[in-house]
Amino acid sequence: MSTLRALAAAQAVAAGAAQPVATVRHLHLSRRPLVLVPLAMAGEANAPLAAMVGAAPGEGRLLIVPQPRNRDQRFAFAAELAATVLPYLAGHRGATEAVAVDRGRDVRYRYLDAPQLLVPNPAGVTFLRLLGRSTRFRRVDGEYPVPPEVPLLGRWLTFFAERAEHPGSSALLAMTQALTLHWATGQSAVEDLHLPALLGWIAPPAGLTGAGAAARAEDPSVCPPAGPATDPGFDNRLLAPAVEAYAAAGDDEAARVEAYARLERLLRDQLTPTWDLMWRGLGLLRALPPGARVAGRWDGDRDAFTAQSEHIDEGGAPQPRRDGAVAAAARLHRLERAAATYAVQRAYDDPLVLAEYRLTGEAFVGEVVLADPARVDDSGRRPVLRPRIQLVTTEPVLVPVGASLCSPARPGQKARVVFVTPTADGKTEVVLELSGGMGRGLTATPGSVPEVGQRLCYTTLSEAYVPSGAFPAVEETPWTHGGPPDVGPAAVADGAPPPEPEPDEAWA
């Protein structure tokens, strides 16, 4: 929690409305995202109860499971969900673009667009991850066959859940997280997980303050929870009798149809408010201009979507239950790199995020008071262009001499700290030596060296490429990490243990 964000929360309390903590949107929003609001049965291991799914506000499709403890009905639900999700995914496998790789010596293709899933909250992401886990190993033959779309859906849901862990990815977004990335409310992080209350703070209905709207949203009879967990009161008073009535109907066709309709009505009433809130939240996010680096991160999502499509087309194995040692280390490394890049990119895109670093002394804004754009350093074997500039700032400068800084306005140029001198009037003078981004010769191209009078921000955050780490092959897993896994040769080839489908894993 940064002080800047905490201050925004305090301002939200005083103002009675949420306060912005970003000036641009830090995530990609698809033109047609697939909104998915799941509900789960209380007490069961991720048993789906209902879902509303669709790619437009008027296209919400309601799926329900009249007897959530019935295994066949659960897989029927998965198949129905697949009937909406898989065509939506396939719709993004159209045109491709060529991307140069290996310094232009090779080329690969990626889809021009990628699918995007939106769920209400992080628990919704967990629901999809577990639904993916419970379906991706199912067999289409043998003792408990399921339709072929079911394991395929499971693999895709697993893909999205894994992307959701990837910092900066927009493939699967939880609405509460997306909103709190851009607004601070006057309530705690725990309360922000409740989508109706969060939206109450951000966009209170007319005549209510944010606090008032949030308080109203806490009554489950007014605002049903955004799932996947249902309100216990709803379970006990309405859902349980309806489920029992359906079960009691048995072979009585008329009674069953009626009971089904009643269940459908109940669940629709629980889901519709959240469904509407999802689109409202989306509208609020769409109103923000996207950050400059959002599209670049979305390219990563398109790459991942393309790679996963190809992996499935080529008959690749489903994602393993657990990563092996090497795969886990590589994944952690990937996530850490992504987190670092994402933090830098957000700060570069958004002055309000950068301000957090200015407050902690990792960045400062100053005015250029002196500039020597023609300075050449000839102390080395050949002379190089090394202009120097001097800035004056009122902000704290906590960077050491010799540190390498960057300016978000000039990402291609490095600035080495030469002197940091506090002045008598409480300001700080900083002398920087510039390299890069000034052309090839010993004369800087015009405009490439900051001019006197310019106000610039310099920070230790750097967008410079950090090469990824090297990891051993699976068969060379070091003993410290358990040694090479003892699995069949086929599994070693794709770095994953075999899917080992278990017929006894009955999901019931």
Add this chain to the structure above:
Amino acid sequence: MTSSEERLATIRGGVPPRRHNARTIAALTGNPGCTRRAVLDGAGVDKPLLAERIGFPAGFGQSRFAITRGNAFEAQVKADGGTELLRLVAERLGVPVPATASWTDLGHGDDPAGRERRSAALLAAALPTAGSAAAVFAAPDVAAAPAAPDVAAAPDVAGAPDVAGASGAAASEDGGTGEPAAALFDHPLLGLEVAGRRVHLEPDLVAARLGGRFHVVEIKSFPVIDGQADPAKLAAAAVQSAVYVLALRELLAAYGHDPQLVSHEVVLVCPRDFANQPVAHLLDVRKQLLVVRRQLDRMARLDTLLAAVPADFTADPAADPATLVGSLSQVPARYAPDCLASCELAYFCRHEARGQTGTLGRPVREALGGITDVAEVLALAGGERVADPERAQAAALLRAAARLRADALGGVPA
């Protein structure tokens, strides 16, 4: 009746105290610094009713589906006299699966005091004896267990068919081999002192003489998927089990045995993955034991807390709501957002604490330099002069933050 007890009875009103259970004791560990909660829980006040009376009803409830599922899973795990359960527990503890084990159902009978006495006697008699790994603890002779005669005398014993045989097996050595048979106790009733009162606790199962120790076995219906369970549910189960371990240890100590004969490792039995197949895991609850112990000790010293409570303090739900609100405000609470999940009075305390940085969560409060009041935060951020030199640093930070925020929102390019 001591003066403390009289005061607590007055605070509570003319009703008997609410009974604690493992869940409510576990919840006590959530916010140990809250005096209001310690006093109300110590007095056994009916907090849900109190919250409703003062206009802040708490939305605590459990879904019927979850309860049904929990009971069904427990019944399934305990079916066939616990044969499958015995195998699971023994394998998880890494000991050979005993060919037989006695099964004692202690879950019936209406009179809690009688049930507790019977449970205590049988459990104390089921000490791991010579030949097992626990011999190092020099367990005293089983026959010397003080309450053993009570068992035969307890009127309920004959009612439960298993018990006579089981108590025989538990109290004597099995068939003269010298190895005592493992013993499983279904729903024994344990006792624990909470704020000077005896509270009854009912663990799902206690396994005796497996691996030379007593083990608390907790059966939960949340799934363990690929070796991972929901962290919140797991944490709650750990604290709850720690309460049982503590009660069982006190029982042994009361009988003059080594309390360490109760393992700090609890066996947690959960459904595996998405199936109904049970799987056992070990939970080390040493940390939770310390926390629970400390909170119970604090409740035992309620006198000290009560000294600071005004003499006319009342939380009697029958009183006038306005009086109740006025009265409650005299005993300080320490509201934190976590309270919402564990205390019935949380919505009232949150309302009372509005305008304070603590309601935004501890990280927010700390990021604001520890300043309690939102209005003061904004005043300092706005450049108001600081009287207190201790706040100078926080004020400087807040002023800088406010300036940067205004700067960035004003559209000045970085």
